[in-house]
Amino acid sequence: MIKIENLKKSYSTTVALDDVSLEVKRGELFGLIGPDGAGKSTLMRILMSLLLPDSGTATLNGFDVTKQHKEVRHVTGYMPGRFSLYPDLTVEENMDFFATVFGTTVKANYDMVKDIYQQIEPFKTRCAGKLSGGMKQKLALSCALIHKPLVLILDEPTTGVDAVSRKEFWEMLKNLKAQGITIVVSTPYMDEASLCDRIALIQQGKIFSVDTPQQMAADFAEDLWAIRSPKLYPTAQKLHDLPEMISVNSFGQELHLVTPKGVYSAKEISDFLTDKSETEIQIQPTEATIEDVFMLFMTQHHTTQP
Amino acid sequence: MKRFFAFVKKEFLHIFRDRRTLIILFGIPIVQLLLFGYALTNEVRNVKVVVADYAHDEKSREIIGRLQASPWFQLVGTADNPNQYESILRSGKAKEIVVIEHGFAQKLVHDGKGKIQLIADASEPNTAQLIINYTTAIINGAPPASLIEVKTRMLYNENMKEAYNFIPGLMAMILMLISAMMTAITITREKEMGTMEILLASPLKPIQIILGKVTPYMILSLINAIIIVGVGTNLFGVPIKGSLFLLMFEVMLFIFLALSLGILISTVATNQMAAMAISGFGLMLPTILLSGFIFPIKNMPIPLQIISNLMPPRWFIEINRMVMLKGADITLVWKQTLILMVMSAVFILISMKKFKIRLE
Numbered sequence: 001m002i003k004i005e006n007l008k009k010s011y012s013t014t015v016a017l018d019d020v021s022l023e024v025k026r027g028e029l030f031g032l033i034g035p036d037g038a039g040k041s042t043l044m045r046i047l048m049s050l051l052l053p054d055s056g057t058a059t060l061n062g063f064d065v066t067k068q069h070k071e072v073r074h075v076t077g078y079m080p081g082r083f084s085l086y087p088d089l090t091v092e093e094n095m096d097f098f099a100t101v102f103g104t105t106v107k108a109n110y111d112m113v114k115d116i117y118q119q120i121e122p123f124k125t126r127c128a129g130k131l132s133g134g135m136k137q138k139l140a141l142s143c144a145l146i147h148k149p150l151v152l153i154l155d156e157p158t159t160g161v162d163a164v165s166r167k168e169f170w171e172m173l174k175n176l177k178a179q180g181i182t183i184v185v186s187t188p189y190m191d192e193a194s195l196c197d198r199i200a201l202i203q204q205g206k207i208f209s210v211d212t213p214q215q216m217a218a219d220f221a222e223d224l225w226a227i228r229s230p231k232l233y234p235t236a237q238k239l240h241d242l243p244e245m246i247s248v249n250s251f252g253q254e255l256h257l258v259t260p261k262g263v264y265s266a267k268e269i270s271d272f273l274t275d276k277s278e279t280e281i282q283i284q285p286t287e288a289t290i291e292d293v294f295m296l297f298m299t300q301h302h303t304t305q306p
Numbered sequence: 307m308k309r310f311f312a313f314v315k316k317e318f319l320h321i322f323r324d325r326r327t328l329i330i331l332f333g334i335p336i337v338q339l340l341l342f343g344y345a346l347t348n349e350v351r352n353v354k355v356v357v358a359d360y361a362h363d364e365k366s367r368e369i370i371g372r373l374q375a376s377p378w379f380q381l382v383g384t385a386d387n388p389n390q391y392e393s394i395l396r397s398g399k400a401k402e403i404v405v406i407e408h409g410f411a412q413k414l415v416h417d418g419k420g421k422i423q424l425i426a427d428a429s430e431p432n433t434a435q436l437i438i439n440y441t442t443a444i445i446n447g448a449p450p451a452s453l454i455e456v457k458t459r460m461l462y463n464e465n466m467k468e469a470y471n472f473i474p475g476l477m478a479m480i481l482m483l484i485s486a487m488m489t490a491i492t493i494t495r496e497k498e499m500g501t502m503e504i505l506l507a508s509p510l511k512p513i514q515i516i517l518g519k520v521t522p523y524m525i526l527s528l529i530n531a532i533i534i535v536g537v538g539t540n541l542f543g544v545p546i547k548g549s550l551f552l553l554m555f556e557v558m559l560f561i562f563l564a565l566s567l568g569i570l571i572s573t574v575a576t577n578q579m580a581a582m583a584i585s586g587f588g589l590m591l592p593t594i595l596l597s598g599f600i601f602p603i604k605n606m607p608i609p610l611q612i613i614s615n616l617m618p619p620r621w622f623i624e625i626n627r628m629v630m631l632k633g634a635d636i637t638l639v640w641k642q643t644l645i646l647m648v649m650s651a652v653f654i655l656i657s658m659k660k661f662k663i664r665l666e
Binding site: 045048049050051052069070073074076078080082083084085086087088089093096097098100101102103143 | 309319323499500504505506509510663664
């Protein structure tokens with residue numbers, strides 16, 4: 001459905017995309033995962049034909065995004081990173097406007113947006129600017145869907161949205177996927193990554209790996225330890241002195257320690273901490289989640305970069 | 307077409323829901339009209355005058371009587387010694403002293419010539435000039451005709467009414483403000499709010515976006531023009547000697563030109579502040595200063611005269627004055643009309659070329 005080859009884009013001095021190649025299959029829910037400034041928005045805007053790449057090609061449903069921007073814009077629905085509807089128009093007016101702009105009516109395509117729009121319909125006379133974050137996202141999604149696009153491109157749709165609304169939003173994406181819509185979504189939240197069919201890890205304009213979240217977690221190559229301690233922070237500080245340590249991050253009530261494969265045993269780490277006068281330490285190996293993958297990925301690629 | 311109407315409707319909703327826009331659209335023109343009409347006037351009224359009458363005859367009394375009767379002058383006292391003149395003017399007690407020589411009536415009869423000296427406070431030169439002109443006119447109006455008359459007539463504006471001058475100019479200024487500045491701001495606002503990104507990502511063509519944004523302002527500008535002309539003719543008594551149809555055609559042409567300038571500005575400015583600054587300095591100042599609205603073009607240094615040729619309002623004001631005050635028809639203003647048309651075409655072409663179908 002989407003094919004990206006050797007895409008490069010830079011803004012004056014900063015490189016936004018560095019030789020990016022990707023493929024998104026029809027009907028897939030594809031996640032672009034990376035920190036702020038990784039190049040996610042740039043990639044999405046190029047796909048939307050809103051930016052021209054410096055070099056490389058991208059096609060969407062067979063349309064070249066640099067040459068056939070009209071066709072591309074017809075078959076895609078887009079939600080920019082920032083809330084971009086008219087805050088001084090009501091929910092209903094926004095919907096009507098975007099429907100007409102795409103040459104259709106809310107009535108004609110009501111079945112497409114029904115599930116989502118119904119949730120905000122009680123507030124249809126309210127100005128869009130006065131909606132809550134979650135409702136704004138639902139409205140924006142409805143507006144992006146009103147013309148029955150084949151592809152949905154959503155740039156960080158859940159940023160700044162409360163946890164419940166985020167969960168609802170991902171439920172909606174699942175439903176849309178079930179209707180055969182290809183969805184490309186970017187997010188800085190790791191927990192959302194596991195909800196995608198496939199994800200790409202992107203950092204400083206480069207794509208580092210593309211796989212299913214499950215496979216990515218399974219491919220975790222290092223040893224991962226879950227450590228419980230009465231006082232997490234001092235323990236983490238002390239773990240930084242562990243000679244072969246790769247990273248320590250806190251995960252809720254635990255610390256996740258990454259060490260090179262086969263270098264330490266649980267006992268050795270426990271002894272190391274006891275030497276440093278830590279008490280009541282529980283330590284056990286654990287399975288990596290996608291979050292661990294990303295944290296490791298961030299640590300590794302951050303240190304290799306100047 | 308449906309898209310276009312939806313766009314126009316949306317734009318009207320923006321305008322009517324934003325109090326600030328509404329104030330700029332309708333408040334500013336009305337305030338400016340009233341300011342120019344009543345406050346910022348060059349006309350002199352109730353000028354304080356002191357009379358030094360050394361003649362004390364029927365002729366001098368007649369002249370003093372005339373001055374007193376005129377609405378422009380107010381007699382505040384008399385003087386009987388030349389030494390007093392300076393202190394009177396210096397203290398600001400009066401702006402002008404009218405000195406009538408001894409034996410005025412007699413000299414008038416015997417020599418056919420009487421002398422009256424006018425001393426004015428020229429610390430405000432324009433006002434002084436006006437006062438002197440008025441006084442001369444009043445004195446000359448007094449019989450007998452044996453007084454050497456220097457009669458000047460101000461053609462097309464016999465009474466030198468300010469409204470005759472400012473209505474055509476104000477029309478240019480307000481239309482420029484509303485059409486150019488508001489279009490520039492409204493388009494850059496979409497850029498600033500990120501909604502332009504969605505509009506661009508839609509199948510809308512640039513021309514549809516631009517026309518949709520501009521049409522409501524065109525309508526509102528036209529309403530404003532009608533208000534100004536209406537107030538001008540009814541409240542300030544400015545005539546429309548030429549055809550109203552021609553005037554309205556020229557007004558529409560100028561609005562179109564201002565709108566295309568506004569679009570051009572919006573393609574350069576990235577945010578509303580920049581759009582405002584560019585329209586303010588780039589449009590309003592030249593409209594006020596270099597168009598002949600306030601300062602006559604003929605009095606400008608040559609380089610400025612040349613620059614003023616590039617100012618669209620200059621030509622519009624000229625057309626306005628000719629049509630409204632002189633009753634000119636199209637055969638007399640075709641040159642100016644053509645200049646405005648060429649200018650609009652150039653602006654539209656450049657902005658169409660510069661309008662980006664992509665971001666950045």
